[in-house]
Amino acid sequence: MRKKTFAAAALLAAASLTLSACGSGDDSGTPVSVVSEDPAARKAATVLDQPFEKPDLVLTDTSGEKYDLREETAGRPTLIYFGYTNCPDVCPLTMNNIAVAKKQLSKAQQDALRVVFVTTDPERDTPAALGKWLKGIDSQVVGLTGDFDTIQAGARALGISIDPPSKDKNGKIVSTHGTQVIAFSPKTDGGYLLYGEDATVDDYTKDLPSIVKGERP
Amino acid sequence: MSRPALSAAVLVGALFLAGCGADDSGPGTDGSGSRADLSVGTAYMPQPVSDSMAAGFLTVTNDGAAADELTGVTSDVGEVTVHKTVDGTMREVDTLPVPAHGKLVLQSGGDHLMFDKMKRKPKEGQEVAVELHFADSGPVTVEMPVEAATYRPSGERSGH
Numbered sequence: 136m137r138k139k140t141f142a143a144a145a146l147l148a149a150a151s152l153t154l155s156a157c158g159s160g161d162d163s164g165t166p167v168s169v170v171s172e173d174p175a176a177r178k179a180a181t182v183l184d185q186p187f188e189k190p191d192l193v194l195t196d197t198s199g200e201k202y203d204l205r206e207e208t209a210g211r212p213t214l215i216y217f218g219y220t221n222c223p224d225v226c227p228l229t230m231n232n233i234a235v236a237k238k239q240l241s242k243a244q245q246d247a248l249r250v251v252f253v254t255t256d257p258e259r260d261t262p263a264a265l266g267k268w269l270k271g272i273d274s275q276v277v278g279l280t281g282d283f284d285t286i287q288a289g290a291r292a293l294g295i296s297i298d299p300p301s302k303d304k305n306g307k308i309v310s311t312h313g314t315q316v317i318a319f320s321p322k323t324d325g326g327y328l329l330y331g332e333d334a335t336v337d338d339y340t341k342d343l344p345s346i347v348k349g350e351r352p
Numbered sequence: 353m354s355r356p357a358l359s360a361a362v363l364v365g366a367l368f369l370a371g372c373g374a375d376d377s378g379p380g381t382d383g384s385g386s387r388a389d390l391s392v393g394t395a396y397m398p399q400p401v402s403d404s405m406a407a408g409f410l411t412v413t414n415d416g417a418a419a420d421e422l423t424g425v426t427s428d429v430g431e432v433t434v435h436k437t438v439d440g441t442m443r444e445v446d447t448l449p450v451p452a453h454g455k456l457v458l459q460s461g462g463d464h465l466m467f468d469k470m471k472r473k474p475k476e477g478q479e480v481a482v483e484l485h486f487a488d489s490g491p492v493t494v495e496m497p498v499e500a501a502t503y504r505p506s507g508e509r510s511g512h
Contacts, residue, residue, distance in 0.1 A: 223407035223466045224437070228398060231501040271401040296439075303444060311441045332461050336502040 179330055179338030180318070180352050186325030187317060189213075190289035194253070194281035197266030202279055204251065204289075205324075212321045212347045213249040217290045217297055217313035219256035220268040225332050226312050227272065233316070234273035236339030244347045247321070250276045253290070255297045256310040257283050293317050293326060318342075322349035389416030390450065390489050394505050395496040397480055398460075403473035408432070408465035408482065408496055409505075412456040421447040421487040422456060429480050430470035436463050447487070460504065474498040 192204040214233060218226035233250055240248065252269060254260035257280045260268075265278035279286075283299050290297050295313040303309050318328035328346065330338070342352035391413050400406035414420060423446070425432040435442045448463060450456040458464050465482070474480050479495045486492075 220401075221405060222442070223400070223405045224442070224464050225440075225461055227401045227501065228460055231398075231401075235502050268401055298441065305444065307444060309441060309443055311439075314440045335504055 178352070179334040180342055181329040181331075182351055183327055183329060186320070186323065186327040187293050189319055189324050189326065190292040192253070192279070192285065192289040194279040194285065195262055197262045197269060197278040199262045202277065204279075207277075208249045208251070208319065209324060210321055211247055211249050212349065213251060213319040214316055214346075215251045215253065215293070215319070215326075216316045217253045217255050217286070217295055219254050219300075219310045219312060220260050220264060221256065221308070221310065222312055225314075229316060229332060229334075230269075230272045230276065232334065232336040232339050234276065235336045236343050237273065237275075239340050240343055240347065244344070245275065248275075248343070248347055251279060252276055253279045253286055255283075255286065255290070255312055256300050256308070257281055257286060258300065259308065259310075318346045320349035321347070328352070386418045387416045388414050388418045388420035388450065388452070388486070388489050390414055390420060390486065390492060392484065392492050392494050395482075395494045396499045396503065396505065397467070397474055397496050398503055399476045399498055399501045400467075400470075400473060401501070403470050404468070406467040406470065406474060407460070408467060408480070409458045409460060410465075410494060410496070411458065412450050412484070412492075414450045414452060414454055414456075417452050418488070419452045419454075420450045420489050422450060422484060423447050423487050424485040425465055425482055426485070427467065427480060427482040429467060429472065429474065431468045432482060433466050433468065434463070435466050437461065442466070450486070476500050 189205050189208065194202055194204070196202040216229055216233075218229065220226070230252060237245055237248060237250065250273070252265070254265060260280050262278070262280060265280055269276045269278045287297055287299070290313060295315055297311045297313060300308050300310040314332045316330040316334065317326040318330070319326045328342075345352040393411050393413060395408070395410035397406055397408045412422065422434060425434060433444045434448055436445050436448070444466075448456055476498050478498045480498060482494050482496055484492045484494065
């Protein structure tokens with residue numbers, strides 16, 4: 136009886152080993168699969184037990200005006216993302232996901248919501264460059280640029296780590312984007328929800344109606 | 353004596369799974385020799401925000417017994433470079449490996465093609481032709497459909 140159990144265990148182990156060899160290989164450095172999840176039960180948002188305080192960011196908006204984040208977004212549902220416009224993949228995807236989801240809200244809710252895109256590459260993302268890019272996504276999005284150190288400190292206050300743009304061996308500029316979107320409640324001004332970069336347009340569409348009311352999705 | 357038979361059946365199952373559907377499973381068969389056998393699937397480009405930059409995604413499947421490398425990508429729409437993304441930072445790389453009996457997956461949030469200096473802004477519903485160049489295998493041309501900006505291939509989450 137014992138022997139049989141061992142044999143079965145060995146076979147199972149062998150089976151799982153061979154199964155794991157069928158993946159895309161671990162040399163890509165990117166986990167391809169997420170352990171089986173029930174899509175219906177999956178929640179995109181992480182609710183933070185300890186909400187983030189809104190960072191004290193005073194930057195420049197796309198019209199070249201001073202923008203005080205705390206002042207301008209006080210009492211309003213606010214989404215903040217750190218990225219840059221010379222980013223082909225995650226930055227436009229994240230912003231488009233939010234923009235498309237936002238359009239499903241009522242006009243009043245859309246006007247109340249503040250979507251803030253803070254550049255992590257302020258040298259290239261001038262107010263004009265930011266404005267042009269954001270117009271291609273949603274002209275209501277607030278685009279902010281300014282001193283990199285100020286932006287980095289603001290991001291750090293939200294647990295988002297960004298490095299200053301640097302040049303690679305071919306002289307091309309390498310920038311960093313945040314991997315999270317943080318939602319702030321209109322009731323408390325606290326950053327109470329966190330979205331990873333795999334949050335989809337459906338996730339935001341489902342959650343935004345709660346966020347504009349400061350509720351848990 | 354039914355138990356050994358059952359074990360054997362399970363063992364065969366495990367071996368079959370190990371083959372990953374490749375046609376040269378198991379020792380003793382000659383198989384396709386030690387060559388890469390590449391095919392490209394699930395290619396798409398999300399409609400870009402501007403004409404200055406876009407991303408492209410695809411999967412290169414290697415059913416062959418030898419590894420290969422993606423060494424470059426060309427397109428008539430603009431310059432294409434291959435990028436790796438690690439912790440929110442994208443870096444241009446010269447090559448990406450296509451493992452034997454494995455896949456090279458370019459997907460959102462990870463490795464991707466970056467289109468630069470584009471002659472036109474690709475729009476949803478159009479196609480963008482790219483030619484993939486490999487270290488050993490011949491070039492592969494892919495018609496990459498332009499999808500909505502928020503498009504995600506179905507089943508990406510499950511990793512299959």
